[in-house]
Amino acid sequence: MNPERQLGAPMLEVDNISLGFGGVKALSNVGFTVHEYEILAIIGPNGAGKSSMLNCINGFYHPQQGSITFKGVTRSQMKPHQAAKQGIARTFQNIALFKGMSVLDNIMTGRNLMMKSTFIEQALYFGRARSEELRHRQKVEEIIDFLEIQRIRKTPVGRLPYGLQKRVELGRALAAEPDLLLLDEPMAGMNVEEKEDMCRFIMDVNDEFGTTMVLIEHDMGVVMDISDRVVVLDYGRLLADGTPDQVRANQAVIDAYLGVSH
Amino acid sequence: MASNTGGSPVLDGPLDTFPKLLLDHARRRGGKPAIRQKDYGIWQVWNWREMAAEIRAVACGLAARGFGRGDRLAIIGENRPELYWAMCAAQSLGGVPVPMYQDSVAEEMAFIINNAETRFAIADDQEQVDKLLEVKDQCPGLERIIYRDARGLRHYQFDFLESYAAIQQAGRAHEAGHPDFFETEVARGQGSDVGVMLYTSGTTGNPKGVMLTHDNFVITARNGASREHLREDEEVLAYLPMAWVGDHLFSYAQSYVTGFCVSCPESADTVLTDLREISPSYFFAPPRIYENLLTQVMIRMEDASPLKRRIFHYFMDHARRVGTDILDGKPVSREDRWKYRLGQFLVYGPLKNVLGFNRIQLAYTAGEAIGPDIFSFFRSLGINIKQLYGSTEAAVFICIQPDGEVKPDTVGTPALDVELKITDSGEVLFRSPGVFHSYYKNPEATAETRDEEGWVHTGDAGYFDEDGHLKIIDRAKDVGKLVDGTLFAPKYLENKLKFFPYIKEAVAFGHQREHTAAFINIDLEAVGNWAEKRNLAYSGYTDLATRDVVCDLIQECVEKVNADLAADPKLSGSQIKRFLILHKELDADDGELTRTRKVRRRTVNERYGELIDALYSDKSSHSFEGEIRYEDGRRGTIRATLKIRDAERYGITEMRKAS
Numbered sequence: 023m024n025p026e027r028q029l030g031a032p033m034l035e036v037d038n039i040s041l042g043f044g045g046v047k048a049l050s051n052v053g054f055t056v057h058e059y060e061i062l063a064i065i066g067p068n069g070a071g072k073s074s075m076l077n078c079i080n081g082f083y084h085p086q087q088g089s090i091t092f093k094g095v096t097r098s099q100m101k102p103h104q105a106a107k108q109g110i111a112r113t114f115q116n117i118a119l120f121k122g123m124s125v126l127d128n129i130m131t132g133r134n135l136m137m138k139s140t141f142i143e144q145a146l147y148f149g150r151a152r153s154e155e156l157r158h159r160q161k162v163e164e165i166i167d168f169l170e171i172q173r174i175r176k177t178p179v180g181r182l183p184y185g186l187q188k189r190v191e192l193g194r195a196l197a198a199e200p201d202l203l204l205l206d207e208p209m210a211g212m213n214v215e216e217k218e219d220m221c222r223f224i225m226d227v228n229d230e231f232g233t234t235m236v237l238i239e240h241d242m243g244v245v246m247d248i249s250d251r252v253v254v255l256d257y258g259r260l261l262a263d264g265t266p267d268q269v270r271a272n273q274a275v276i277d278a279y280l281g282v283s284h
Numbered sequence: 285m286a287s288n289t290g291g292s293p294v295l296d297g298p299l300d301t302f303p304k305l306l307l308d309h310a311r312r313r314g315g316k317p318a319i320r321q322k323d324y325g326i327w328q329v330w331n332w333r334e335m336a337a338e339i340r341a342v343a344c345g346l347a348a349r350g351f352g353r354g355d356r357l358a359i360i361g362e363n364r365p366e367l368y369w370a371m372c373a374a375q376s377l378g379g380v381p382v383p384m385y386q387d388s389v390a391e392e393m394a395f396i397i398n399n400a401e402t403r404f405a406i407a408d409d410q411e412q413v414d415k416l417l418e419v420k421d422q423c424p425g426l427e428r429i430i431y432r433d434a435r436g437l438r439h440y441q442f443d444f445l446e447s448y449a450a451i452q453q454a455g456r457a458h459e460a461g462h463p464d465f466f467e468t469e470v471a472r473g474q475g476s477d478v479g480v481m482l483y484t485s486g487t488t489g490n491p492k493g494v495m496l497t498h499d500n501f502v503i504t505a506r507n508g509a510s511r512e513h514l515r516e517d518e519e520v521l522a523y524l525p526m527a528w529v530g531d532h533l534f535s536y537a538q539s540y541v542t543g544f545c546v547s548c549p550e551s552a553d554t555v556l557t558d559l560r561e562i563s564p565s566y567f568f569a570p571p572r573i574y575e576n577l578l579t580q581v582m583i584r585m586e587d588a589s590p591l592k593r594r595i596f597h598y599f600m601d602h603a604r605r606v607g608t609d610i611l612d613g614k615p616v617s618r619e620d621r622w623k624y625r626l627g628q629f630l631v632y633g634p635l636k637n638v639l640g641f642n643r644i645q646l647a648y649t650a651g652e653a654i655g656p657d658i659f660s661f662f663r664s665l666g667i668n669i670k671q672l673y674g675s676t677e678a679a680v681f682i683c684i685q686p687d688g689e690v691k692p693d694t695v696g697t698p699a700l701d702v703e704l705k706i707t708d709s710g711e712v713l714f715r716s717p718g719v720f721h722s723y724y725k726n727p728e729a730t731a732e733t734r735d736e737e738g739w740v741h742t743g744d745a746g747y748f749d750e751d752g753h754l755k756i757i758d759r760a761k762d763v764g765k766l767v768d769g770t771l772f773a774p775k776y777l778e779n780k781l782k783f784f785p786y787i788k789e790a791v792a793f794g795h796q797r798e799h800t801a802a803f804i805n806i807d808l809e810a811v812g813n814w815a816e817k818r819n820l821a822y823s824g825y826t827d828l829a830t831r832d833v834v835c836d837l838i839q840e841c842v843e844k845v846n847a848d849l850a851a852d853p854k855l856s857g858s859q860i861k862r863f864l865i866l867h868k869e870l871d872a873d874d875g876e877l878t879r880t881r882k883v884r885r886r887t888v889n890e891r892y893g894e895l896i897d898a899l900y901s902d903k904s905s906h907s908f909e910g911e912i913r914y915e916d917g918r919r920g921t922i923r924a925t926l927k928i929r930d931a932e933r934y935g936i937t938e939m940r941k942a943s
Contacts, residue, residue, distance in 0.1 A: 163324035
């Protein structure tokens with residue numbers, strides 16, 4: 023990581039969260055802080071509670087205990103669309119794009135929350151709809167340019183290879199101009215070249231737009247390379263929280279990953 | 285902006301340099317489009333007046349940073365308006381732009397920067413800047429790097445690194461203090477000044493910097509334009525490397541001379557889409573591009589519904605029969621004309637539209653021989669595609685095929701003001717107004733190439749046919765002889781092989797040998813498609829290349845070439861006896877091809893000596909381990925067992941008897 027990186031004030035504070043589904047404890051007493059401009063990676067074995075953690079942050083799950091403070095506002099119950107309005111966007115582990123729609127239209131859906139024109143205006147393309155469309159299209163084109171996907175802008179997403187679909191999904195999340203971007207396994211199932219591209223895009227996004235990011239990733243090389251800080255979960259518990267180097271040297275983490283008997 | 289260019293008295297002299305032409309266009313027809321670039325999904329246009337203002341800002345900015353007369357400016361990147369402007373800006377100050385291939389590796393860039401002693405470099409984006417930074421230590425003369433696209437460069441803290449926008453801003457500030465500076469500098473320029481330095485890719489040894497004057501290009505561009513009746517409303521797509529002489533002529537010189545608008549694609553990946561959107565009227569492409577287009581059309585037609593396929597083939601057969609005659613204005617029966625018109629409506633029109641060729645008035649191809657099938661395919665669609673013969677040392681034009689006299693295997697008659705002669709050894713010499721100034725810092729090479737009377741040795745072997753058209757067969761030094769004295773023109777054989785869609789590249793051997801043999805590179809897309817049709821699973825190039833069925837397929841192609849050669853008494857003896865399919869594609873990154881994708885014979889001979897020996901033994905297979913370089917610069921080895929096949933040769937024994 024760039025040594026002279028300046029991190030800002032705390033943006034997201036996760037305080038002592040517990041989440042259970044019936045008897046299953048997905049998360050117990052997990053707490054960490056995400057600072058502005060930071061890239062934070064959450065790692066852990068399967069079932070460690072990584073995706074549950076993201077789902078709590080963007081309001082899809084409601085933790086039974088603890089609180090989440092985002093940009094100074096503490097909340098316990100929140101719907102995903104409220105989280106989106108507050109400036110949280112995400113991508114999914116299994117790509118959740120509209121397969122039959124073009125890349126351009128898919129990214130445009132990321133602008134949906136910002137559209138003020140009514141359904142009727144949009145359907146008939148008059149009033150605010152026109153100027154809005156032009157403005158949003160401009161932003162979407164900037165993202166297409168940024169992610170270097172000009173050649174596929176009119177291609178239906180279903181016809182694209184997996185790696186490109188992931189990139190389109192990142193584009194759609196960026197279209198919402200989020201303050202906090204949650205990436206659920208952005209590099210899963212990619213080949214080396216696609217991973218390298220994705221890493222570069224993630225770092226460029228962070229660099230260009232100053233977007234704070236929380237990402238889940240299994241590829242340790244990637245995690246250690248791009249993140250400022252790493253949070254390790256195991257069986258819903260917080261195992262470690264620190265810089266990549268600290269985490270790499272942490273005995274508990276080594277044990278969890280190598281499966282040493284306790 | 286308009287006042288900047290209007291009413292200046294300094295333009296009284298002849299319009300003999302590009303900056304003077306620029307100011308002239310800006311003054312006379314400033315509102316007409318000059319250059320276009322697709323950005324954010326929209327074609328952005330600059331007219332001549334706006335373009336002149338941009339160039340003025342760059343020029344003044346460069347001057348403010350100390351760039352002056354005789355300095356050289358390295359330009360590296362894809363075709364972008366900003367980079368073309370930088371070219372003209374350098375010329376305005378009496379400097380010399382040195383465009384470089386955007387896919388050059390860092391060492392190649394270092395060589396050119398040092399050889400040309402450039403103090404300034406303009407790079408397109410982070411990728412190019414990184415390469416420059418990598419070699420900065422080896423290039424002590426390089427003082428300043430200017431980048432166009434700031435993306436990813438935010439954290440680069442070097443005082444010699446500056447953005448294009450900053451240079452322009454400095455230029456505007458500089459100009460406020462020196463209002464007539466730009467016009468005065470432009471007026472100092474003369475046609476005899478060196479206008480550009482183009483490095484030849486060099487099939488042997490290090491590249492040479494070919495210095496060409498403004499006169500070279502202005503006169504050649506004018507001659508070309510008047511012979512082909514180019515107009516100021518032509519549409520041209522600038523998509524070939526800026527470092528290549530053809531792009532400099534078609535996208536820069538001829539645009540400044542005739543005033544047409546040049547369009548730059550959005551990115552290298554979108555060229556085909558952009559081609560369709562712009563639908564150029566004047567187009568240049570090396571044979572490879574036409575070949576790719578034809579392959580794509582054929583692959584897509586194979587997947588089309590049976591009805592569409594039948595209609596397509598029916599009308600294409602008709603076009604093949606009469607299309608070329610209609611284009612050349614030869615007599616064709618009335619029914620055939622009507623049927624062609626119907627075909628135009630059903631097949632040719634839509635097809636040309638898909639290719640972006642529906643407005644083409646004139647298309648050129650050059651650089652290598654084009655397959656007769658490919659050539660006649662496009663001509664039969666009514667696209668006036670012609671071959672030309674040119675070189676960097678001639679500012680392109682040496683020969684052009686005249687309208688109505690287009691033959692697939694010649695390069696036409698001499699261009700305007702060009703004199704040609706053929707030496708006793710068969711080498712082609714020319715003399716023209718486009719003859720280069722000299723090679724930079726290389727008087728020996730200059731003297732070797734151009735004699736005292738001004739004749740330039742092309743190094744190509746050729747002869748005139750009965751209609752006075754020049755026919756090029758090979759590089760003069762590559763033409764050899766088999767041990768029995770039979771003429772061996774490797775390029776001629778290789779081209780014949782490459783005309784098959786399944787063969788991408790071929791290297792023939794035979795000089796001082798008993799018989800002819802060849803390396804083959806299969807075309808992964810075409811053979812892959814062929815394999816898929818046969819439910820043949822394969823894992824990649826190497827796997828496919830070592831399959832028996834693929835060898836059979838290629839063997840058929842080789843034997844067809846042999847049958848073809850058998851008909852030519854001069855070359856019949858050089859039929860290919862043995863061949864093998866290489867385990868990897870020949871690649872410019874491995875130094876096996878030049879950047880313009882010509883085979884570097886010496887490198888291939890050295891690297892694959894073992895395989896050549898195997899070709900001339902009686903082995904039927906050979907295990908080979910070779911080094912490859914990945915696109916990210918890492919090296920690896922690849923191991924494969926290559927099959928060596930014997931091909932049928934025709935009429936050989938009879939000939940031997942006869943001789």
